[in-house]
Amino acid sequence: MSVYIGPAIEAAGLNKTFGDVKAVDDLTFSVERGTITGFLGPNGAGKTTTLRMLLGLVAPDGGSATIGGRRYVDLPEPGKVVGAALEATGFHPARSGLSHLRVYCTVSGYPLARADEVLDDVGLGPAKRRAVGGYSLGMRQRLALAAALLGDPEVLILDEPANGLDPEGIVWMRRFLRRYADSGRTVLVSSHVLTEMQQLVDQVVILRRGRLVRQGSLAELSSGPPWALVKTPEVERLLAALGEGVADLRVERLAPDALRIELAAAHIGRVAVDARVELHELTPGRDDLEQAFFELTTEHESEREPA
Ligand SMILES: Nc1ncnc2c1ncn2[C@@H]1O[C@H](COP(=O)(O)OP(=O)(O)O)[C@@H](O)[C@H]1O
Ligand SMILES: [Mg+2]
Known part of the structure; x- marks a missing residue:
């Protein structure tokens, strides 16, 4: 056997x-x-x-x-x-x-x-x-x-x-x-x-x-680096403040006033307050798995045939 x-x-x-x-x-x-x-x-x-x-x-x-x-x-x-x-x-x-x-x-x-x-x-x-x-x-x-x-x-x-x-x-x-x-x-x-x-x-x-x-x-x-979604009318000022002393800031521009930034939300919030940058939204990224699941679920919804 x-x-x-x-x-x-x-x-x-x-x-x-x-x-x-x-x-x-x-x-x-x-x-x-x-x-x-x-x-x-x-x-x-x-x-x-x-x-x-x-x-x-x-x-x-x-x-x-x-x-x-x-x-x-x-x-x-x-x-x-x-x-x-x-x-x-x-x-x-x-x-x-x-x-x-x-x-x-x-x-x-x-x-x-x-x-x-x-x-x-x-x-x-x-x-x-x-x-x-x-x-x-x-x-x-x-x-x-x-x-x-x-x-x-x-x-x-x-x-x-x-x-x-x-x-x-x-x-x-x-x-x-x-x-x-x-x-x-x-x-x-x-x-x-x-x-x-x-x-x-x-x-x-x-x-x-x-x-x-x-x-x-x-x-x-x-596992994966922390990230956050940010909405601000002052994108350039925020990035300048965040970029100080950071060699490789990873940013994705989602809309003229919306960014996905690879930094912890708490850090972004602190820098924005110090630099007096107005934020309209600051959302911590879900961890990678949750994000992947969320994306595939919502994509699924939007692909549905209209009733
Ligand atoms: N016996 C069946 N006859 C026709 N369609 C089916 C049958 N079983 C499952 N499906 C279809 O196959 C797809 C997958 O279903 P299912 O395996 O039940 O998914 P899940 O368990 O992930 O919700 C769905 O679109 C469902 O409507
Ligand atoms: Mg099932």
Whole structure:
């Protein structure tokens, strides 16, 4: 038997078209073991479609998607390799959380007691005998996570798991997934809300219109020099004041009265006050990752067909 040592998840040249919508467009990325990777992009970017292709639920038009080096359909015991919680899970409202998971145990050949274990793991122990119809959205998210954990998988794939969680729930999820990844296992978690993910993930894969925008570590993508957006009717005077004693001031002129300046906003503000330069706006730049995400989200909006 050979031991697979490559990335936990790999997508290579993945493509999927629905009618005239290119949902996933030549997408290549990989997810390293032991990491929590955020799969980020605005609504409609192709995240769910990609995850469904990884899980063998949608057939790609081209390219390959593998988990632990194999296509999902070729995994001999898929439940032990990967657990997934996708959007829109069809829990029957009249049945209890426990009864749902017991059915899954029976289908997959796990002992029934495993249902109680995973329900305890996600904090649903006290509610497990209640009908799912009475669960909050956050509780249903936890139930979906519990179902994903049944086979004690190496890889967890979660589609927008923070939807419907209150801030406390998000903190809980963060701790849970961190512990999971710290044990050497791997988490791929999608979201269209960057702020939910910033505290959680090590790596990011950013999608826009089905294409890869960026992939890298959060640290790598967040680092960069500080910058600020400035509006002033006295551009030349401001630049003269800022330029004193600075060898290489990086400035981009966005409009006659608007600049992007590669300096900390607080510094620019101080210099402007000292030089009595009038400022109409001074906005600190978001860090690089947030900026990248912001840009691709707004560009997406403006590309939309007018209603
Ligand atoms: N089964 C489907 N039939 C038709 N279009 C689909 C289907 N699934 C997804 N799409 C379209 O593919 C694009 C990507 O959708 P999706 O993968 O759900 O994005 P995300 O999860 O990032 O919001 C969207 O334009 C969506 O409308
Ligand atoms: Mg989605």
